[in-house]
Amino acid sequence: MDSDATTRTRTETDSLGxxxxxxxxxxxxxxxxxxxxxxxxxxxxxxxxxxxxxxxMVKQASARANRSIGVxxxxxxxxxxxxxxxxxxxxxxxxxxxxxxxxGAGTSTNMNANEVITNIALxxxxxxxxxxxFLSPIDHTNxxxxxxxxxxxxxxxxxxxxxxxxxxxLELLRRAFLAKAVEFHDVLxxxxxxxxxxxxxxxxxxxxGFASTLEADLLRLRENASLLHEINMGAxxxxxxxxxxxxxxxxxxxxxxxxxxxxxxxxxxLVESTSDTGSFMSFSSxxxxxxxxxxxxxxxxxxxxxxxxxGLGEITLPPRQAGSSIMxxxxxxxxxxxxxxxxxxxVGADMTVTMAVEGGQLQLNxxxxxxxxxxxxxxxxxxxxxxxxxxxxxxxxxxNLDRLGAMVGSSVGVITALTPFIxxxxxxxLAKTALLTHRNVADLVVEAGLMSREEVLKQLxxxxxxxxxxxxxxxxVIGPDVRLG
Numbered sequence: 324m325d326s327d328a329t330t331r332t333r334t335e336t337d338s339l340g341x342x343x344x345x346x347x348x349x350x351x352x353x354x355x356x357x358x359x360x361x362x363x364x365x366x367x368x369x370x371x372x373x374x375x376x377x378x379x380m381v382k383q384a385s386a387r388a389n390r391s392i393g394v395x396x397x398x399x400x401x402x403x404x405x406x407x408x409x410x411x412x413x414x415x416x417x418x419x420x421x422x423x424x425x426x427g428a429g430t431s432t433n434m435n436a437n438e439v440i441t442n443i444a445l446x447x448x449x450x451x452x453x454x455x456x457f458l459s460p461i462d463h464t465n466x467x468x469x470x471x472x473x474x475x476x477x478x479x480x481x482x483x484x485x486x487x488x489x490x491x492x493l494e495l496l497r498r499a500f501l502a503k504a505v506e507f508h509d510v511l512x513x514x515x516x517x518x519x520x521x522x523x524x525x526x527x528x529x530x531x532g533f534a535s536t537l538e539a540d541l542l543r544l545r546e547n548a549s550l551l552h553e554i555n556m557g558a559x560x561x562x563x564x565x566x567x568x569x570x571x572x573x574x575x576x577x578x579x580x581x582x583x584x585x586x587x588x589x590x591x592x593l594v595e596s597t598s599d600t601g602s603f604m605s606f607s608s609x610x611x612x613x614x615x616x617x618x619x620x621x622x623x624x625x626x627x628x629x630x631x632x633x634g635l636g637e638i639t640l641p642p643r644q645a646g647s648s649i650m651x652x653x654x655x656x657x658x659x660x661x662x663x664x665x666x667x668x669x670v671g672a673d674m675t676v677t678m679a680v681e682g683g684q685l686q687l688n689x690x691x692x693x694x695x696x697x698x699x700x701x702x703x704x705x706x707x708x709x710x711x712x713x714x715x716x717x718x719x720x721x722x723n724l725d726r727l728g729a730m731v732g733s734s735v736g737v738i739t740a741l742t743p744f745i746x747x748x749x750x751x752x753l754a755k756t757a758l759l760t761h762r763n764v765a766d767l768v769v770e771a772g773l774m775s776r777e778e779v780l781k782q783l784x785x786x787x788x789x790x791x792x793x794x795x796x797x798x799x800v801i802g803p804d805v806r807l808g
Contacts, residue, residue, distance in 0.1 A: 331346055350439055351434075351441075351453065357435070358422075363424045363425075366422060367420045367423070369416045371703070372416060373485040376411050379410035380407070380411060381579065384579035385473075387574075388467070388574035389571070393568075394568050403463065407440050415439060418435075418439045419436070419439065420435065433470040436473075436477075437461065437465050440464055441458055441464045445457070467559075467567045468559065469566075472559055475597075475600070478603075479553075479554060480554075482606070482702070489544070492709040499717045500530050500531075502718075504528070504530040506527070507526035507527040507722055508525060510724065520735070522736050522739045523736065523788040526637070526638070529627075536616050537616075544609050548606070551606060552585060555590050555593050555597050556572060557589065561594060562594030562595070562596065600679070603698060607697070610669055610673065614666040622659075624659045625660070636726050638720050640719070641719030643715055661711065668701070669704070669705060673697075676697050735764055741779070749771070753768060753771065764783075765783060
């Protein structure tokens, strides 16, 4: 290694030869080769900050474990520990420059971390970057480790960290729908099945259903998150633990649990754990489930707000931008639309994860980079989609009371409530008459002598029609006011 304060580069050497590395770079020759080899995505791994933090946590835990079991001297272990802490705190993330898509089963990412943390440590020691004779990225920072246990462990820790922000945003979105359910709890509307008029319900019930859907997804995501807590640190290359001290695995687990705050466990079978990536597939599947259900909700919002004149027009979404360069006054449901597109991307990413898991061979899966990128991207996009859906759409939704009242008042679906009293055949005949004549269902039933008006109005009260408990005197559903009394 040659370096000079007056030069712009330093020379670093690996088993393939030597390269000139920018003097101000904290990364080294292994990272430089990755930059040459993988100009694919043009997206560095630093786009996922939690992955960078997780890598630093693994290196810090390893340094502490190696010190405690006596395979790394206190001075070097302390330097690595302090350097990793700086990365954990958010420093030098721009030095993690290798692309998210790379060959080598994550070796480039691991070496990027080793080199950056090593050169930060060298500066802390008052030495020059690249002084690997004193502190080596491989012999010291990577001591007792292999990419094959560091990389999957860092992915799992990173996903666990970033998932927390997704769950927080998902909970805020659930509460936003729940708030609308309360706001609209007494707003009667026509329900629909197969896009055809069905029986009445309240708009509050519809929005409460959205909130309940998201609550179920919260539970499923939390359950599947536990799959990420099994790690294979100490496995090294293929799970046999070659080059490690017998006490390393429990020591690094103990330290990583303390550093990350996660309830991690070492896999029982390290050979199996090193080659198997099924937990990522299961976790990705739960993300897909959430994305699909969120997309369905957005489909409903677009339908309910369609129009405003020639569509359903039951609700109004907040106007966010002019909707057309040719049609004046047009406003489109752009927020639900963008959430739909995120959902489509998540579904595609899940298929990528599935194929990457299937592509593993023998003792290692070489496709963890695209697997990690796909899941991190899905979480990141979904979190941001949930935020914009909540803030720029759901919180500002209003009910179009006049429109809802008119549709309920003219709906023949309410006659379903009378079938226990007049029979299905009579109800069907009256429904047909109501559709043809546009007359009031209640009037037709009374005129046919099938029920008294008092009994009809009782059975067609909003509380009964919507399944809600009637706490006041029954009031007729037919009329201009769609709110429950």
